[in-house]
Amino acid sequence: MGVEIRTMIRILVVDDEKPICDLIDLNLSAAGYRCTCVQDGLDAINMIEKEAFDLILLDIMLPGADGYDVMEYIQPLGIPVIFITAKHEVKDRVKGLKLGADDYLVKPFDVVELVARVEAVLRRYNKAEQVITAGDVVVDVEARTVTKNGKPVVLTNKEFGLLLLFVKNKNVALFRETLYEKVWEGEYFGDSRTLDLHVQRLRRKLGWEHNLVAVYKVGYRLELQ
Numbered sequence: 157m158g159v160e161i162r163t164m165i166r167i168l169v170v171d172d173e174k175p176i177c178d179l180i181d182l183n184l185s186a187a188g189y190r191c192t193c194v195q196d197g198l199d200a201i202n203m204i205e206k207e208a209f210d211l212i213l214l215d216i217m218l219p220g221a222d223g224y225d226v227m228e229y230i231q232p233l234g235i236p237v238i239f240i241t242a243k244h245e246v247k248d249r250v251k252g253l254k255l256g257a258d259d260y261l262v263k264p265f266d267v268v269e270l271v272a273r274v275e276a277v278l279r280r281y282n283k284a285e286q287v288i289t290a291g292d293v294v295v296d297v298e299a300r301t302v303t304k305n306g307k308p309v310v311l312t313n314k315e316f317g318l319l320l321l322f323v324k325n326k327n328v329a330l331f332r333e334t335l336y337e338k339v340w341e342g343e344y345f346g347d348s349r350t351l352d353l354h355v356q357r358l359r360r361k362l363g364w365e366h367n368l369v370a371v372y373k374v375g376y377r378l379e380l381q
Contacts, residue, residue, distance in 0.1 A: 158315035163308065163325070164188065164189065164190045165188075165189050165190065165211065165217050165278060165283060166189075166190050166191075166192070166207075166208065166209050166210050166211075166214060167184060167189050167190065167192070167209065167210065167211045167212070167274070167306060168191075168192050168193075168194070168200065168203060168204065168209040168211075168212045169181060169184075169191050169192065169193045169194075169196075169213045170193075170194055170197070170200040170213065170214045170215055170218065170223070171193070171215040171218075171227065171240065171264060172196070172215060172217070172218050172219055173195075173197045173215075174195060174218065176215075176234040176240075176263070177193040178193075178197065178310060178344060179267070180191055180193075180213060180240075180270065182247070183267040183270065183328060184270075184271065184274065186226050186324075186325065186326050186327055186328060187274075187325065187326075188288065188324070188362040189272050191286075192207070192209070194220050195218075195219075196218060196221075197205065197218040197219065197220040197221030197222055197223065197225060197226045198220035198221050199220065199273040199288055200214070200218075200221075200226050201226060202211075203359060204229070204230065204235070206232070206328055207236055209268070210236075210281075210283050211229060211235070211236050211237075211238070211274060211277060211278060211280065211283070212236070212237045212238070213237075213238050213240050213274075214226060214227065214230075214237050214238070214239055214240065214257075215239075215241050216241040216243050216248070216252070217241065217243070219241070220273050220293060222342045222373040223239060223241065223252075224251065224252070224255060227239075227252070227255045227256065227257060229254065230256075231255060232313075235277070236258045236277045236280070236281050236283075237254045237256065237257045237258055238258060238260070238261060238273060238274065238277060239259070239260045239261065239266070239295055240261045240263065240270075241260075241261075241262065242262070242263045243262075244262045250308070258277045259273050259276070259277055261273055266334065267325070268321065268328075268330065268338065269294050270333050270334065271324055271325060275324075285330045286298045286299075288320075288323050288324070290323045290326070290378075290380060291347075292304055292305045292381060293309075293323075293362055294304070295319060295320065295323060297315070297320065299314055302316070302319065302362075304362055304363065309361050309362065310361075311358070311361065312354075314339055314354050315354055315361070317339040317359060318335065318339055318354055318355065318358055319336060319358060320336060321334075321339065322367060322368065322376070323378065324359075325378070325381045326379075327377065327378070327380065328373075328377065329371040329374045329375060329376070329377045330375050330377065331342065331373075331374055331375045332348050332374070332375040332376075334375070335351055335370065335375055335376065336338065336348075336350075339354075355360050355368060355376055364378070366379075367379050367380060
C-alpha cells in the first residue's frame, strides 16, 4: 500500500554533498515527487539542457559552477528554484532572491519544512498536484475531500491537516512539535492530549490502526509500502 501523486512532478536536486542529496531524494520521493540528483554545477546545466524539470533545488557552493552561475543560466528558462545552502547571511539571501530564486532554505533544515516549501512554490506556478492516493485512501487536496474504497470519509480541518502531513511524509517519523505547530499553527508546550486524540480518530476513520504508529519519544509515523 503506497503513496502516489498523479502526474509526477520532476525535481532536480543540485548539491555537492551526497548524504544531503540522498536525504532530499528519500523524502521528496516519499512525498510522490521524482528526483534527479547531481553534485556539480556544470553537470546541473547539462542536465537542464537535456531534460525538463518542474523545480530545481540548488546549493550555492558547488564545484564546476557555483549556484549563482547556475541560477543565471536557469533564470531565462522560467523554472522555479529554491536555494538550499549553508550560507545564511542576509546578503546571501538577497543575492539569491535578486537572481530570481523563489525561496531560500538554510541548512540544516527540517524535511517537513522542505516539503512544505516545495509545495508552496509549485502551487505558485500552478504545478502542485491535487490528488494523493495512499493505498485505498484518496485525498483531493484542493477540494479537501477524502475517500476510502470510494466512500467519503468526513474529517475535521485538523484531521485533514494531519492526514496531509502524514501522506506527504510517509515512513518518516514526525515530531509531535512539528505536527502540532504545522496543524494548530501555534507553539507546542508539551501537552499532547489534543494531538493524540486527533491521531486516534484519524486511525479509526481510515482503518490505519496498524499503519499510523507511535514512535517512542518522537511522535508518529505513517507506515506504507
